[in-house]
Amino acid sequence: MNKNNFALLGGKPTFSRKIPVGQLYFPEWNRYESAMRGIFDRRYYTNQGPLVQQLEQKLETYLKAKHVICVTNATIGLMMAAEALSLSGKVILPSFTFIASAQSLSWVGIKPVFCDINPLTHQIAIDQLDSLIDDKVTGIMGVNLWGGACDPIKLEKYAQQRGLKLFFDSAQAFGGTVENTKIGNFGSVEVFSFHATKVLSSAEGGCLSTNDDLLAAKLRNIRSSYGAGHPVSITKTSNGRMSEAQAAIGLMSLEDFPKNQKNNKTLFNIYKNRLDTIPGIKLIEPAGVTQSNYQYIVCEIDESLFGLSRDALIKVLKAENIIARRYFYPGAHRSVDYISMFQNNTASLPVTERLCETCIQFPVGALVDENVVGAISDIVENSHLNAKMLNAFLIGK
Numbered sequence: 130m131n132k133n134n135f136a137l138l139g140g141k142p143t144f145s146r147k148i149p150v151g152q153l154y155f156p157e158w159n160r161y162e163s164a165m166r167g168i169f170d171r172r173y174y175t176n177q178g179p180l181v182q183q184l185e186q187k188l189e190t191y192l193k194a195k196h197v198i199c200v201t202n203a204t205i206g207l208m209m210a211a212e213a214l215s216l217s218g219k220v221i222l223p224s225f226t227f228i229a230s231a232q233s234l235s236w237v238g239i240k241p242v243f244c245d246i247n248p249l250t251h252q253i254a255i256d257q258l259d260s261l262i263d264d265k266v267t268g269i270m271g272v273n274l275w276g277g278a279c280d281p282i283k284l285e286k287y288a289q290q291r292g293l294k295l296f297f298d299s300a301q302a303f304g305g306t307v308e309n310t311k312i313g314n315f316g317s318v319e320v321f322s323f324h325a326t327k328v329l330s331s332a333e334g335g336c337l338s339t340n341d342d343l344l345a346a347k348l349r350n351i352r353s354s355y356g357a358g359h360p361v362s363i364t365k366t367s368n369g370r371m372s373e374a375q376a377a378i379g380l381m382s383l384e385d386f387p388k389n390q391k392n393n394k395t396l397f398n399i400y401k402n403r404l405d406t407i408p409g410i411k412l413i414e415p416a417g418v419t420q421s422n423y424q425y426i427v428c429e430i431d432e433s434l435f436g437l438s439r440d441a442l443i444k445v446l447k448a449e450n451i452i453a454r455r456y457f458y459p460g461a462h463r464s465v466d467y468i469s470m471f472q473n474n475t476a477s478l479p480v481t482e483r484l485c486e487t488c489i490q491f492p493v494g495a496l497v498d499e500n501v502v503g504a505i506s507d508i509v510e511n512s513h514l515n516a517k518m519l520n521a522f523l524i525g526k
């Protein structure tokens with residue numbers, strides 16, 4: 130690419146179709162068709178059908194967890210977890226996360242307390258938890274971000290010492306391992322997302338994993354489904370059921386997970402080799418794991434070295450049909466109702482604030498191959514080399 134053919138400046142876009150972030154894995158049509166035929170033959174759409182049961186068993190084996198409970202998405206899974214754990218008052222979680230982490234607490238009447246994050250790993254700053262604890266705090270929601278982990282072993286010790294309940298939003302962490310233990314076995318319960326953009330997808334969907342028999346029984350009852358096992362005392366029930374069509378896609382995605390994980394890792398390494406040579410770009414390695422799903426190509430942009438702001442780079446890429454995203458913006462603490470709470474609060478979240486303005490997520494997943502990564506890296510590099518001209522066009526700098 131020479132400096133005159135940026136699509137932003139009128140050149141032809143590099144890609145003729147949009148390249149989004151997210152795994153977006155679609156199994157071959159014939160496999161899907163045959164799974165759907167089975168559902169039609171059985172005339173059984175939902176309510177803990179045979180495919181959901183199969184998926185739960187396979188996930189239990191894969192995660193080496195005693196109980197897996199499939200749900201319709203991770204947001205409802207997180208709400209169910211908070212309810213089943215009888216959390217109340219306040220729960221601490223990182224502010225640098227998808228809004229659903231905090232919203233799930235609000236839905237069950239719990240006030241989220243936002244903690245800042247470690248600038249190197251982007252995971253919750255465990256050393257700052259003490260300053261946030263008061264007598265209303267009943268638990269901690271760890272969030273395993275960017276295919277990494279938030280040091281669940283240290284968090285387990287911390288929560289135990291202070292008598293707090295601990296559970297994990299592992300929406301982004303499927304397939305990760307921490308010191309030979311699969312993510313899915315830490316805290317009281319972990320929640321995964323199987324959204325279309327996730328490395329393991331059932332279109333919409335998710336699951337909870339726990340090694341606690343009583344908690345599992347509660348969760349099954351709260352989800353509201355057949356096969357709930359022995360009845361246990363719960364105060365609320367919901368509908369978090371996964372359908373058979375979701376489970377069919379989930380089963381294919383689980384079967385193909387090793388292939389997708391391997392492809393992501395290859396692409397991650399190519400990005401790393403290319404982006405590490407460009408001034409002002411820092412690629413975040415999945416933290417604290419011995420194995421990652423490599424599903425997040427997240428970088429920090431230092432405008433003073435790169436030449437363009439994160440938002441300007443997103444505009445340049447968008448014109449080329451590369452749909453890079455600014456996860457997370459504006460940050461959970463500045464969303465919905467939390468902004469007033471945050472402004473009235475003396476606590477500050479400087480690392481989160483900075484990252485919400487500087488983080489960019491590049492495409493990876495099933496729609497991306499080595500050539501696509503090469504082309505994206507070329508554009509990023511050329512954007513740096515031509516930053517002055519692009520800035521002049523974008524903001525008259």
Ligand code: T4K
Binds near residue numbers: 149151204323
């Ligand atoms: N906790 C954490 C830490 C999470 O990251 C999430 C979800 C949750 C909890 C809650 O899990 P769920 O309740 O969703 O199971 C996306 C996803 O919707 C969301 O699942 C994910 N995190 C979040 C980080 O990203 P959006 O609104 O940014 O995604 P969206 O729809 O813009 O899609 C991304 C790109 O993919 C777009 O360019 C369009 C493209 N796309 C998307 C879909 C769904 C396709 O090409 N095909 C598709 O089918 O939230």
